[in-house]
Amino acid sequence: MDTNLTRRAFFGGTMAWTVWPKSVFGALQQPGERQQHPQASIWEKPDGSATDSVMVRRLYLDLAGRIPTGDEARTYVHDSDGKKFETLVDVLLSSQDFANYWTMRFCDILRVKSEFPINLWPNAVYVYHARIRNFVERNEAWDAFGRTLLTAQGSDFRDAEANFFRATDMRTPEGWAEATAQTFLGIPPYKLEPALKKKIASFFSGVKIKETREWKEEIVYVDGIDKRGELCDLLFGGQRTDVALAFENTIRHWIFGPGSTAVKPPAGELRLKDMLRNIVLSPEYARGSITGGFPVRRLDAEVLDDAICTLSDSSRDYQSPAPEPFTFLPPKRATVCVEDGSITNGFLTLFGRPARDTGLPEERGQDVTAKQRLYLFNSGKLHQQLGRIVAPPGKFSGNKPNPILQMPLPKRIDDLYWRMLAREPTPRERQTILGVWQKRGGGKKRNVRPFELLRDVAWCIVNTKEFIFRT
Amino acid sequence: MKPARSVVEIWQWGGPSHIDTFDPKPKADRDYNGGLKAISTNVPGMEIHEWWPELAKCANLYSIIRSMTHSEFGHETATYLMQTGRMPGGGEVYPAIGAVISQIKRKSYKGDLPPYVILTREKGRFSEVGFFGAAAAPLVTGGRPNAPHFSVEGIVPPEGISPNAMLERFSMLDELDTWKPAANSCNAGQAALFDTAGQEARRISSGDAAKVFDLSLESKDMRDRYGRNITGQSLLVARRLVEYGVPYITVNVPGWDSHKRHFETMRRKSQELDLAIATLLQDLKSKGLLDSTIVWMSGEFGRTPKVGWDAPWNGGRGHYARCFSALVAGGGFKGGIVVGASDDTASRPLYRPVAPQDFLGSIYACCGIDPDAIMPNDLGKRVTVLPPQSSAGRLRELYAESA
Numbered sequence: 001m002d003t004n005l006t007r008r009a010f011f012g013g014t015m016a017w018t019v020w021p022k023s024v025f026g027a028l029q030q031p032g033e034r035q036q037h038p039q040a041s042i043w044e045k046p047d048g049s050a051t052d053s054v055m056v057r058r059l060y061l062d063l064a065g066r067i068p069t070g071d072e073a074r075t076y077v078h079d080s081d082g083k084k085f086e087t088l089v090d091v092l093l094s095s096q097d098f099a100n101y102w103t104m105r106f107c108d109i110l111r112v113k114s115e116f117p118i119n120l121w122p123n124a125v126y127v128y129h130a131r132i133r134n135f136v137e138r139n140e141a142w143d144a145f146g147r148t149l150l151t152a153q154g155s156d157f158r159d160a161e162a163n164f165f166r167a168t169d170m171r172t173p174e175g176w177a178e179a180t181a182q183t184f185l186g187i188p189p190y191k192l193e194p195a196l197k198k199k200i201a202s203f204f205s206g207v208k209i210k211e212t213r214e215w216k217e218e219i220v221y222v223d224g225i226d227k228r229g230e231l232c233d234l235l236f237g238g239q240r241t242d243v244a245l246a247f248e249n250t251i252r253h254w255i256f257g258p259g260s261t262a263v264k265p266p267a268g269e270l271r272l273k274d275m276l277r278n279i280v281l282s283p284e285y286a287r288g289s290i291t292g293g294f295p296v297r298r299l300d301a302e303v304l305d306d307a308i309c310t311l312s313d314s315s316r317d318y319q320s321p322a323p324e325p326f327t328f329l330p331p332k333r334a335t336v337c338v339e340d341g342s343i344t345n346g347f348l349t350l351f352g353r354p355a356r357d358t359g360l361p362e363e364r365g366q367d368v369t370a371k372q373r374l375y376l377f378n379s380g381k382l383h384q385q386l387g388r389i390v391a392p393p394g395k396f397s398g399n400k401p402n403p404i405l406q407m408p409l410p411k412r413i414d415d416l417y418w419r420m421l422a423r424e425p426t427p428r429e430r431q432t433i434l435g436v437w438q439k440r441g442g443g444k445k446r447n448v449r450p451f452e453l454l455r456d457v458a459w460c461i462v463n464t465k466e467f468i469f470r471t
Numbered sequence: 472m473k474p475a476r477s478v479v480e481i482w483q484w485g486g487p488s489h490i491d492t493f494d495p496k497p498k499a500d501r502d503y504n505g506g507l508k509a510i511s512t513n514v515p516g517m518e519i520h521e522w523w524p525e526l527a528k529c530a531n532l533y534s535i536i537r538s539m540t541h542s543e544f545g546h547e548t549a550t551y552l553m554q555t556g557r558m559p560g561g562g563e564v565y566p567a568i569g570a571v572i573s574q575i576k577r578k579s580y581k582g583d584l585p586p587y588v589i590l591t592r593e594k595g596r597f598s599e600v601g602f603f604g605a606a607a608a609p610l611v612t613g614g615r616p617n618a619p620h621f622s623v624e625g626i627v628p629p630e631g632i633s634p635n636a637m638l639e640r641f642s643m644l645d646e647l648d649t650w651k652p653a654a655n656s657c658n659a660g661q662a663a664l665f666d667t668a669g670q671e672a673r674r675i676s677s678g679d680a681a682k683v684f685d686l687s688l689e690s691k692d693m694r695d696r697y698g699r700n701i702t703g704q705s706l707l708v709a710r711r712l713v714e715y716g717v718p719y720i721t722v723n724v725p726g727w728d729s730h731k732r733h734f735e736t737m738r739r740k741s742q743e744l745d746l747a748i749a750t751l752l753q754d755l756k757s758k759g760l761l762d763s764t765i766v767w768m769s770g771e772f773g774r775t776p777k778v779g780w781d782a783p784w785n786g787g788r789g790h791y792a793r794c795f796s797a798l799v800a801g802g803g804f805k806g807g808i809v810v811g812a813s814d815d816t817a818s819r820p821l822y823r824p825v826a827p828q829d830f831l832g833s834i835y836a837c838c839g840i841d842p843d844a845i846m847p848n849d850l851g852k853r854v855t856v857l858p859p860q861s862s863a864g865r866l867r868e869l870y871a872e873s874a
């Protein structure tokens with residue numbers, strides 16, 4: 001072993017996490033001066049910590065990648081058990097929603113997509129996605145998973161991990177060195193020192209890919225001595241400080257944004273669920289976002305899409321006309337569950353779903369843009385969905401009237417707030433909405449119906465910061 | 472020479488046959504020309520395929536390149552190459568020409584609409600914005616410009632919601648959107664961004680910008696002249712966007728990937744596009760906008776010169792990149808010129824081969840953008856607009872280089 005490969009020489013240098021756009025997440029701040037806010041108590045307790053309504057929505061969004069249903073939110077908020085948060089954390093960590101959402105996150109950084117410029121092709125996408133989902137769901141250690149990826153060989157259809165070597169637009173030792181540094185050390189290609197790149201690449205010198213007679217099947221194999229185990233020993237053996245720090249930072253930045261960087265590497269094993277459990281149970285996570293300094297994050301494109309679709313009992317049909325044969329995903333597939341980064345639509349592009357071209361964190365757009373707000377103001381598709389949020393057609397069965405439609409107006413307003421924001425409306429909000437109702441002549445004029453009013457309220461809520469952000 | 476203010480890209484997604492557009496081979500065998508003819512244009516000596524009669528009447532307005540060439544026969548890679556001037560790989564995904572020009576020109580552009588508008592669908596399959604990221608994303612109109620009411624998703628309120636109803640919504644929203652971080656909070660910036668984006672969006676949807684898409688403001692005669700189909704009406708919208716000042720407009724015209732029954736498809740597609748683009752060029756000319764507007768048209772490649780007559784193709788043409796044609800007009804490009812030539816069967820350029828980066832470099836140059844300059848970006852990337860040392864082949868016979 002080259003003695004120059006000391007930890008410092010090999011992995012030293014700055015980590016990559018400064019590349020996040022600053023505007024997405026401001027720097028984390030400590031709870032500071034309290035400022036008066038007319039309605040702050042909906043979101044924040046006097047000590048600057050977040051209220052139950054905020055916490056339940058925050059936790060569902062971070063762990064399960066979805067907003068809680070109205071019933072889930074009510075149950076949690078009204079539960080008087082002092083351990084209810086810990087209980088919910090464990091329930092969510094073992095849920096399918098958790099596996100789906102965090103698989104999506106890892107598929108982003110591992111560039112899981114069929115087409116250009118990665119060109120995994122559909123068969124390999126589904127095999128690789130399933131393997132990554134196993135890693136998430138079974139809570140495999142990150143370093144053990146990394147070792148299976150970096151030492152993989154075989155068919156892209158059967159040996160899922162071999163796709164690590166295919167999921168890059170540069171299938172050469174240098175390309176794999178970049179992928180390795182980015183995935184396991186958090187160093188993006190443009191910050192990777194040429195010397196370090198060369199060293200890592202040297203471990204991949206015998207790795208080759210060949211085609212088979214099966215359409216789009218490829219075999220990853222090593223011609224000569226396989227040195228990749230040595231690379232894994234360097235990366236994952238001993239203290240594995242750099243890998244541990246990079247992994248923790250990856251997770252922390254998904255939760256807190258790039259202002260938050262771990263000072264020392266996490267103790268114990270590098271397991272996703274354990275790490276997330278520690279993070280969400282920390283005092284830092286319980287802070288409010290008004291004065292408490294908890295950083296907000298715009299909902300991910302996929303999560304926002306799922307939220308609106310679920311609320312409105314509607315869905316998108318995902319299909320891909322390329323390559324042939326066409327791919328049709330089953331109807332009602334949640335967007336978070338779409339395996340292939342190449343299967344997309346205008347909404348997802350607009351709200352910054354990453355193209356999975358590079359796997360870099362900055363590929364995901366989380367700023368709010370005027371184009372997005374135009375969509376939220378004016379979209380015809382959203383307009384239809386808002387109508388369905390107010391009067392979900394799925395609730396009709398046989399000749400029974402929709403129970404939601406039978407509720408008195410104030411209850412319908414409450415119901416809408418619980419479903420969309422995980423809380424009840426404040427007296428002031430109720431007053432505002434009922435004021436509009438009266439002004440329109442509601443209850444007096446026959447052509448003034450609650451439906452239009454509530455659709456307007458749903459439109460307003462979709463256009464509030466509280467809905468668009470994880471607060 | 473004054474740099475062009477706007478660019479209209481007409482993208483023939485799928486790869487149109489060069490023989491059946493701008494490089495006809497009337498003297499070749501039927502296996503190559505399908506038994507079809509060439510017609511003369513209003514420029515002496517310049518002939519195009521018989522299915523483009525309207526363009527034949529105004530050949531003085533545009534020039535043709537008959538020696539486009541590269542070696543990528545797959546749609547995605549060829550599209551990437553024709554749009555970025557680069558081959559994939561190297562750990563970098565480059566933005567397409569539309570994203571680059573609109574990002575550079577947005578500084579001098581004053582309109583409310585985004586500087587890059589696509590009608591009506593994206594090319595798909597690859598991310599046009601490349602490493603620029605979502606902030607450079609084009610406005611993709613969606614919708615059907617040929618419908619009685621062309622509604623651009625998001626620009627104007629949905630049908631049935633009156634301007635007054637919108638005002639009522641906004642006033643209720645102001646009351647209900649009360650979540651607000653403390654001024655010294657790390658979230659203040661995000662909240663401010665949300666509000667500014669909202670103000671900008673309101674300005675766009677209530678102001679003149681939204682009217683750009685309202686084709687009912689055009690005369691019936693004008694709409695007819697462009698052709699009452701999606702392609703024709705999209706090009707009419709493109710002209711309105713040029714008048715408004717949008718720096719880059721792409722009209723994606725799919726359907727040229729005619730492996731099977733090529734001639735049936737080609738005849739139908741040509742008829743629509745011939746009328747639409749000829750009208751666009753004349754319309755821009757008559758409005759005095761052609762000198763400041765580049766119009767270019769190409770696909771990712773051409774199609775095999777030799778026709779596959781047998782089943783399953785039944786008269787089809789496959790992908791072909793070694794030789795194909797492109798059209799360019801306005802914005803400093805001279806008209807009535809044919810650049811390069813192909814051999815007897817349109818299989819190889821005979822002389823003056825033009826690579827994708829030569830073609831793109833010429834468009835950049837006419838837009839006043841130095842293709843050898845560093846591409847503007849916030850990521851600290853030091854990459855040039857086009858690959859270094861690609862300047863030699865630019866179409867200088869078609870434009871006067873500015874000092």
